[in-house]
Amino acid sequence: MNPGRPRRKKYRQLSHTADLGLRIRGATPEELFENAGAALTAVLTDRRRLRRQKVEEIEVEAPDLEALLVAWLNRLLYLYDVDAFLGREFQILELNPQSLKARATGETYDPERHLAGTAVKAATYHHLEVKNRNGRWEATVILDL
Amino acid sequence: MADKVKLRQLDDYRWEIPREGKMRTRGLVFASGKMLAKIQEDQSLQQVANVATLPGIEGPSMAMPDIHWGYGFPIGGVAAFNLEEGVVSPGGVGYDINCGVRLLRTHLARREVDGRIEELVNTLFRNIPSGLGSRRKDLKLTIPTLHEVMRYGAGWAVKNGYGHQGDLEHIEAQGRIPGADPELVSDFAMDRGKDQLGTLGSGNHFVEVGYVLEVFDEKLAGALGLFKDQVTVIVHTGSRGLGHQVCDDYIKVMLKAAAKYGIELPDRQLCCAPLSSPEGKRYLAAMAAAANFAFANRQMITHWVRESFEQVLQMGPKDLGLELIYDVAHNIAKIEEHVVNGKKKKLCVHRKGATRAFPPGHPETPAAYQKTGQPVLIPGDMGRYSFVLVGTEQALTETFGSTCHGAGREMSRHAALKMARGRSIVQELKAKGIIVRGAGRATIDEEISEAYKDVESVVEVAHGAGISKKVAKLKPLGVIKG
Numbered sequence: 001m002n003p004g005r006p007r008r009k010k011y012r013q014l015s016h017t018a019d020l021g022l023r024i025r026g027a028t029p030e031e032l033f034e035n036a037g038a039a040l041t042a043v044l045t046d047r048r049r050l051r052r053q054k055v056e057e058i059e060v061e062a063p064d065l066e067a068l069l070v071a072w073l074n075r076l077l078y079l080y081d082v083d084a085f086l087g088r089e090f091q092i093l094e095l096n097p098q099s100l101k102a103r104a105t106g107e108t109y110d111p112e113r114h115l116a117g118t119a120v121k122a123a124t125y126h127h128l129e130v131k132n133r134n135g136r137w138e139a140t141v142i143l144d145l
Numbered sequence: 146m147a148d149k150v151k152l153r154q155l156d157d158y159r160w161e162i163p164r165e166g167k168m169r170t171r172g173l174v175f176a177s178g179k180m181l182a183k184i185q186e187d188q189s190l191q192q193v194a195n196v197a198t199l200p201g202i203e204g205p206s207m208a209m210p211d212i213h214w215g216y217g218f219p220i221g222g223v224a225a226f227n228l229e230e231g232v233v234s235p236g237g238v239g240y241d242i243n244c245g246v247r248l249l250r251t252h253l254a255r256r257e258v259d260g261r262i263e264e265l266v267n268t269l270f271r272n273i274p275s276g277l278g279s280r281r282k283d284l285k286l287t288i289p290t291l292h293e294v295m296r297y298g299a300g301w302a303v304k305n306g307y308g309h310q311g312d313l314e315h316i317e318a319q320g321r322i323p324g325a326d327p328e329l330v331s332d333f334a335m336d337r338g339k340d341q342l343g344t345l346g347s348g349n350h351f352v353e354v355g356y357v358l359e360v361f362d363e364k365l366a367g368a369l370g371l372f373k374d375q376v377t378v379i380v381h382t383g384s385r386g387l388g389h390q391v392c393d394d395y396i397k398v399m400l401k402a403a404a405k406y407g408i409e410l411p412d413r414q415l416c417c418a419p420l421s422s423p424e425g426k427r428y429l430a431a432m433a434a435a436a437n438f439a440f441a442n443r444q445m446i447t448h449w450v451r452e453s454f455e456q457v458l459q460m461g462p463k464d465l466g467l468e469l470i471y472d473v474a475h476n477i478a479k480i481e482e483h484v485v486n487g488k489k490k491k492l493c494v495h496r497k498g499a500t501r502a503f504p505p506g507h508p509e510t511p512a513a514y515q516k517t518g519q520p521v522l523i524p525g526d527m528g529r530y531s532f533v534l535v536g537t538e539q540a541l542t543e544t545f546g547s548t549c550h551g552a553g554r555e556m557s558r559h560a561a562l563k564m565a566r567g568r569s570i571v572q573e574l575k576a577k578g579i580i581v582r583g584a585g586r587a588t589i590d591e592e593i594s595e596a597y598k599d600v601e602s603v604v605e606v607a608h609g610a611g612i613s614k615k616v617a618k619l620k621p622l623g624v625i626k627g
Contacts, residue, residue, distance in 0.1 A: 013559065015557035015558075015559045015560065016214065016557060019216070020557075020558060020559075062397075063400065063401070067397070067400065071397075074393050077386075077389075078333055078336070078337060078386075078390065081336075081337040081341070081386040082336045082337055082386075084280075111276070111584070115585070115587075116276055116347075116584050116585025116586075116587060116588070117585070117587055118347075118348075118558065118587055118588070118591065119276075119346065119347030119348050119588070119627065121240040121241060121348070121389045122240045122389050122392065122393050124216040124217075124240075124414055125216075125217075125396065125400070125413040125414045125416070126215075126216030126217055126236075126412060126413070126414040127216075127412075128413065142216055144216060144239075144240045144389075145348055145558065
């Protein structure tokens with residue numbers, strides 16, 4: 001159907017009766033985490049309509065890589081709740097299984113200009129998975145809506 | 146995966162998951178045969194079985210008829226644990242700590258608001274911030290004030306002019322869960338909560354103006370102050386970002402605690418700590434603080450509902466008679482006394498998407514409802530109807546005084562959006578006589594009636610099984626959605 005090598009999507013949304021799952025991919029763990037940030041923003045609003053106006057420096061810690069992914073997404077939700085900040089692009093500056101440093105570029109949510117997507121309460125540990133498949137990274141995380 | 150769970154039918158409304166493998170007790174699911182086929186499509190029955198493996202569980206691991214797949218515990222899950230060996234789990238409460246419902250009555254008959262609903266809905270929408278990340282620009286709390294809110298709950302709101310003392314008598318736990326310790330709530334959580342008090346939020350939260358469509362039991366309805374065609378208001382919201390952060394913070398604590406205390410977990414989201422441990426006690430105190438924030442939130446929204454009605458209808462509070470019938474929490478863990486095998490015992494009852502349903506004569510049933518039983522409020526989807534029930538003795542003995550909490554989704558949000566594509570849900574509802582205003586189109590489309598089980602079928606099971614008793618059915622006229 002699709003000649004040549006199919007372009008891999010950075011993330012897709014999985015149906016779940018009450019909530020929403022995210023399947024995220026990346027060539028490296030860093031890219032996986034960057035794409036996870038973008039996937040979360042895409043649930044909350046139309047990501048492409050966000051301007052690159054504000055930069056947030058973020059540091060997160062967790063006991064392991066899977067928990068770190070949840071902590072990372074929940075920190076982004078925190079920034080949204082507190083400052084209405086939504087990231088369009090994410091750059092992981094440092095990553096090890098127990099901590100990360102990142103930079104998010106985006107802007108303050110403005111209901112006049114931005115699409116109101118689906119509200120997310122939290123990223124959960126339910127069926128949480130981060131794994132390396134034939135050299136590529138893949139993660140599944142379920143969001144509580 | 147779901148077909149692995151064995152089920153045995155006990156009667157028309159009860160199904161047993163026999164004790165197997167690591168389960169410490171059996172599972173008990175309240176459902177009709179018809180509903181069960183749908184329930185078996187996802188993993189919620191496995192989740193009932195998973196909860197049964199946790200230490201110190203008393204009685205069966207239960208699921209109410211609105212059961213659906215949650216994370217860790219199923220939504221609609223009820224589980225009680227003894228204080229000696231038992232555990233408390235943030236996943237058994239949920240992210241929206243003390244998400245709940247309150248019902249207000251009025252002195253108005255439906256015809257008195259004819260032609261005024263649109264204006265009422267618009268005014269409510271203006272006065273109550275709703276939608277994604279809604280915040281109050283006019284009300285930013287300082288940390289000491291936020292601490293007071295978390296300590297005193299709805300009482301704080303009343304003391305500060307939002308509602309009156311009489312309201313508190315009509316709220317579960319008088320709107321204040323004892324033992325709240327704001328010092329155990331993180332700065333992150335308080336940052337999220339400080340300008341969200343008095344906001345509706347998003348998702349399935351709403352304020353709904355409706356009327357009594359049908360009365361099932363005249364005597365009970367009369368005792369609750371309900372009559373046919375009477376205008377009513379339902380408020381459904383919880384502890385907002387503050388509660389979500391408390392849950393997330395303590396899940397992290399519990400992941401470590403579960404390992405420390407050697408609790409084997411079939412799913413990380415079930416993480417928990419013994420009720421007797423410092424971690425368990427700290428969670429309960431922080432949860433109580435978040436729950437009190439939610440009680441204060443619904444109390445303040447009630448104040449703005451009253452103001453909105455006064456503005457639009459140009460009537461005073463006495464003529465409007467907007468009085469609180471009751472306020473129930475449906476995401477909570479509470480320390481309660483129950484009789485187990487003939488002995489009184491203190492238990493920690495987790496209700497995740499389940500409502501307390503205490504009978505007449507119970508000391509925790511408010512004075513006004515000592516003869517009727519505690520009112521139980523079951524909201525349906527925005528296009529159908531909601532129900533008022535009362536608690537029963539059967540519930541107290543069989544389900545630790547618990548019943549269902551709502552319709553329960555049966556369609557994913559994706560499927561709902563797909564079904565709503567090309568349609569104007571707002572226009573369709575208007576044609577049915579329901580005015581809806583929402584902050585975003587997506588939230589309205591995701592909440593279409595077709596996405597939910599018919600709440601009537603859920604209520605029929607709860608009523609048929611005797612774990613609550615039907616009083617009245619309410620129909621929406623106008624809704625504001627987050």
